Amino acid sequence: MSLLHVDDVVVQFGGVTAVNHANFEVEAGTITGLIGPNGAGKTTTFNVVTGLQTPTSGRVLLDGKDISRMPVHRRARAGIGRTFQRLEAFGSLTVEDNVRTALDIHDGVKGFLRVVDGSADLEIAALLERVGIAEHAKERADSIPTGTARLLELARALACDPRLLLLDEPSSGLDESETVAFGELLQELAAEGRTILMVEHDMDLVMNVCQDIHVLDFGSIIARGTPAEIRVDPVVQKAYLGYADDEEGVA
Structure with a gap:
């Protein structure tokens, strides 16, 4: 099916x-x-x-x-997750904070505990590493190349599992x-x-x-x-x- x-x-x-x-x-x-x-x-x-x-x-x-x-x-x-033809990253946030936002929304209340125990940071780092943009983690999303922003959108989508x-x-x-x-x-x-x-x-x-x-x-x-x-x-x-x-x- x-x-x-x-x-x-x-x-x-x-x-x-x-x-x-x-x-x-x-x-x-x-x-x-x-x-x-x-x-x-x-x-x-x-x-x-x-x-x-x-x-x-x-x-x-x-x-x-x-x-x-x-x-x-x-x-x-x-x-259901998606990326967009027109980039929809939060430009004023860093690359890692874009992913963090998606993870926080997906996790809801339990996300607070993941912040406390540090597991959220580990997951964000792992997602950025997996899509190949870990070196851009601290950069603002509006400063990265278009191709990197595409990969950021993928990481953000994957954060919602x-x-x-x-x-x-x-x-x-x-x-x-x-x-x-x-x-x-x-x-x-x-x-x-x-x-x-x-x-x-x-x-x-x-x-x-x-x-x-x-x-x-x-x-x-x-x-x-x-x-x-x-x-x-x-x-x-x-x-x-x-x-x-x-x-x-x-x-």
């Missing part, structure tokens, strides 16, 4: 249909890609899953339970070696049992780490399959990958 099921979701803004009867599933413990051209409706779909956008129609199911009208904070408690992690263009700002390390980290997280749904324009990253890919165009799912299947799909090549036909596509 899938962990996440986006079931016939429609989102309309006035006369514009941003998501058009989107229907896809994400299996537990996998990395799934949601790709498509700019304006295809990917971030709007993320907003529906996380509760920032109410669908015009359709449902979102988590573990088979309809969460379509569940408030954002309850979805977070249910194990999500079982479903939605990543919106997470490799933006990373150089080639950093992207490779990031892909390896995603695979480690999935191997630990976390489920990842990723919007991403870096096709090398998507093809290397995703088990399944769903392609969105003009709000509709136009294809789904493994990376190998998506790579040679003529509909996807025409709509997004930029190849006119199979002969010009990626073998």
Whole structure:
């Protein structure tokens, strides 16, 4: 059974249909890609899953339970975490205090005890080390490079211990070696049992780490399959990958 099921979701803004009867599933413990051209409706779909956008129609199911009208904070408690296409770090706080804020909110009252016994500091340090930005711990979030800020958002999301992690263009700002390390980290997280749904324009990253890919165009799912299947799909090549036909596509 899938962990996440986006079931016939429609989102309309006035006369514009941003998501058009989107229907896809994400299996537990996998990395799934949601790709498509700019304006295809990917971030709007993320907003529906996380509760920032109410669908015009359709449902979102988590573990088979309809969460379509569940408030954002309850979805977070249910194990949904995300990062944003537009960076949402607290610029005036240090990198470590950004993560501390997420941890405190997640822990609630019991967080006070973790501050007293020092375990919160240890967890924050471990998270920053894991995503590869420990050396930036004391720097203000508005002073770090974009790629580092992306990794900060990931650390902050992981502080809430999500079982479903939605990543919106997470490799933006990373150089080639950093992207490779990031892909390896995603695979480690999935191997630990976390489920990842990723919007991403870096096709090398998507093809290397995703088990399944769903392609969105003009709000509709136009294809789904493994990376190998998506790579040679003529509909996807025409709509997004930029190849006119199979002969010009990626073998």
